[in-house]
Amino acid sequence: MKEISKAQLSKIFCVNPNTKNLIIESALIRPLERVCGVKWLKGYGVDKIYKLEGALPNFGANAIFYMIFSDAKVFKQVVNQVRSQIDLENPPKNKFHVIVVPRHLTDFENELEQLGLLYTAITLHSFQWMPFHLDTGILSLEIPSLFNSLFVYQDTKFVPVLSKILWQLCFVIGKPRFIIGLGQFSNALLNQYDQLCEDRGETDKLDSDFGALLVIDRNIDYPSVLLTPGTYTALLSEVYSVNAGVCENKEESIDKLDQKYNPLIDKQVLTFNLDSIQDSIYADIKNRYFTEVTSVLSNLTKQLKSEKLQSKEMALDEIKHYVQTQLQATKQKKKFITNHLLAAESIINILGHRFENQKQVERNIVKDSDKATNLNYLDELLATENDKHITLRLFCLLAITQTLTESEIRSFWHKYLHQFGFSYGFAFTNLINMGFVPEPAQTSSSSSLNLQNKIKIPKFTSSNFYVNAKNLKQIPSDPDKVNVKYPTCASYPYGGSYIPLITQISGMILNSTPIDDIKSKLETFGTFSMRNDRGYPLQSRSVLIYVVGGITYAEIAACNLLETLTGARIYILSDKLVTGNDLMKGILDYPK
Structure with a gap:
């Protein structure tokens, strides 16, 4: 897969055979190191590599290649840098190139066309590397903004990228004969994959490396990412920045006290x-x-x-x-x-100062008990912790499990805005889009944020959560009996509170649960599809799980335990390794 990525990138660099300088967005440095090294880049004419910063050095006659993520703000910065370097009346041809990961947007083309720069001064290229092998059983695409696009803003611009990745991947691993799609975007991805196979052909590899493929949306199982994990790597990713499989922290904080002292x-x-x-x-x-x-x-x-x-x-x-x-x-x-x-x-x-209390409250939430205590703890977090992410994260967990009344939702949100600023008022719409809170009914005399109106049924209701979790046996009856030192239950990454959905589905597939039983249990989650080309029961005890919207290290730990217990092989593929805080950042990021 690494060689395929290199071949795709080399085609882009070869459009200009002259000496080049590469200007790269900082967040792309680690992922690009997974694709190629400096020696390989020099082999394709790259003389020097620079970070994308405010000022652009004068590079003389060398060709300039930018590499950025699909971000409108960063793209505008690049365009302004190029405009400052050229004669707008007579721009140089084939000098400035912008490589956009994973794909350039129509908005980018429109902006360049309005400025008269498209194909004259700036050439756009789309580049999506193949999945990176970060660790044993972990493949990642490292697309940072995909969750926000799909689940916060309901923007499907990256779905074709995901389907193409699956199509290319199947030429390497073969097409699994048993495929399950769970969720709106996962099924759209599979439909586009079918179209690619029809239009461009499909792999001629007869036997796949995997007996089954599970494609699932992140929003089908929010608790797995909202709950506080307990395993080492999962906690490490909660505290440190992990980018392309590298845990990194270069600076110490200067301030010794936060705003609450x-x-x-x-x-x-x-x-x-x-x-x-x-x-x-x-x-x-x-x-x-x-x-x-x-x-x-x-x-x-x-x-x-x-x-x-x-x-x-x-x-x-x-x-x-x-x-x-x-x-x-x-x-x-x-x-x-x-x-x-x-x-x-x-x-x-x-x-450490809140870990045990947080785990106990989350255990109560998952078991649907002590709601008053849980709400009191939420207020306590809001008052004592100067962290807008962990408080909102616990609220979201409460909202999709235990039923919250209008007044409880309104009370929390007013306190939250008072605490962290009314500039986050727009985020309530994001909470509605993601299904965490119900959408208020529209009336001629009210705004969509008036929670006193009659509310509609939200996409995820607590009753659905408990029914589905019971059907799939995701909540152990006695968490205290779960042995976290020598685990035999896949709930151990959450201290015995909860078993991730992908682990339970994989267990059903590997244990040859009757297809009708699998279908009846998964149809209640929403958009569902199953494709069986005489591949079930599995001929190969191996499963590839493709999570659309990010995967957590706690879920991976649960799947690794299932591998050990069943003697099977489970690989995880996703667009990003995430935590619950990453999802909250998506909610609180102002729409771009």
């Missing part, structure tokens, strides 16, 4: 890959429940100390042998342990 905890400065093959320590702890991780790291530290003491007592020949065979591995191990100890310290410092 709470002390700000500095995150440790670190950079490392979340890759089990490169990092043996990470491979051991990535899916462990966090309470076990610290003890594992402590034991490994003690082992290193004992090795150091033993090396002091070695004879000369023994020291020579140690240096030649073990010293480098020990240094590498020390580096890995240090990284994870620093990360674990940050997780404890930042999340």
Whole structure:
């Protein structure tokens, strides 16, 4: 897949054979490193690489290639930079190129056409790399804005990109004979995939690497992303920025107190890959429940100390042998342990003060109990935590599980706006679009935000959530009995509270549950399709799960446990590795 991505990018660079300079948006640097290295870029004429910043250096006669995400604001910045460099009456041809990931938009073409720059001064290119192999069983497209486009603004511009990726992927892995589509966008993706097969042909690979393909929308299972996770990697992604499989934090905060005079905890400065093959320590702890991780790291530290003491007592020949065979591995191990100890310290410092209370409240929410206590805790978070994401995240979890009245919704939203600013008033529409709160009925004398009017039934109601969760056995009867140290239940990433939907569906498929039973249980979630080309029961005990809108590390941990318990193979493909806070950022981002 990496070679396919390189071939697609090389075609773009070859439109101008001259020496080039590449100007790249900062957020694209890590993903591009997954596609190619500097040496490969130089082989296609790239002389120097720059970050996209405010001012543009004068590059002389060299061709200029920009690489950006599909973002209107960033694109406008690029256009303004180009206009400042050229004679608008006589623009140079084949000099300025803009590579847009995953595709350039019609708005971009319209803007260039209005300015008289389309095909004369600026050439647009669309480029979508093939999925990156971030870690064992994890494939990602690294498209950051896809969830917002689909689920917040109901914009389907990226669906053709997703269907084309599946079409290209099937030439590599073969077309699975059993396919399930669950959700509006997933089924649109599969329909467009069928059209691509009809128009452009399909793979001639007879046997697929996967027995089944599950394509599912993110909004079909919001609780899996809203609940606070408990496994190491999932918590790591809650605290640190993870981009293209790299956990990174370069700066410490300057301010010591937030606006509510709470002390700000500095995150440790670190950079490392979340890759089990490169990092043996990470491979051991990535899916462990966090309470076990610290003890594992402590034991490994003690082992290193004992090795150091033993090396002091070695004879000369023994020291020579140690240096030649073990010293480098020990240094590498020390580096890995240090990284994870620093990360674990940050997780404890930042999340530790509310972790246990939060888990208990979320357990009550999922089990539909102690609603008054849960609402009180929500008010407490609002009053004490200066974090607009975690408070809204808990409210969204409450809204789609336990029934909230008009006054409860209105009360929270008014407090929220008072706390974080009335500039977020537009976000209520986003909550309606995503199905978290019901849409108020329209009347001639009221606005859509008047919650005192008669409300409509929301897309996701708490009764539906509990009915579906019961049918699929997603809520363990006694979370306290779930063993998080030696787990046998896929609810352990959430402390025994909840089993992700994709894990339960995969379990049904791998256990050869009758097709009619699968169909009856999944049809209640909404738009549903099933395609069976004599592929069920599965001929190959392997499942590819394609999540549209982002996947969490907690869901991946649950699927990894299912792999271990069943002896099957499960691969996860998505547009981005996300957390519940990422979804909240999408709600609070002003429409672009």
